[in-house]
Amino acid sequence: MVRIPEANKRLFSNIFVCKKCKTKVRSDSNRIRNKEVKCRKCNSKEFRAKNVKK
Numbered sequence: 001m002v003r004i005p006e007a008n009k010r011l012f013s014n015i016f017v018c019k020k021c022k023t024k025v026r027s028d029s030n031r032i033r034n035k036e037v038k039c040r041k042c043n044s045k046e047f048r049a050k051n052v053k054k
């Protein structure tokens, strides 16, 4: 089987974490950037990408 790293990358980069309560939200990065996505817990619109390394 052929692996598709692009697809994996896309899957991970579409997960974001709320900066306030750390809830995970899966969404399009464009929607995050345009602030169309709200955290369902605290209604914050600030997210960061999940796979950011420290």
Ligand SMILES: [Zn+2]
Residues within 6 Å of the ligand: 018, 019, 020, 021, 022, 023, 039, 040, 041, 042, 043, 044
């Ligand atoms: Zn939140």
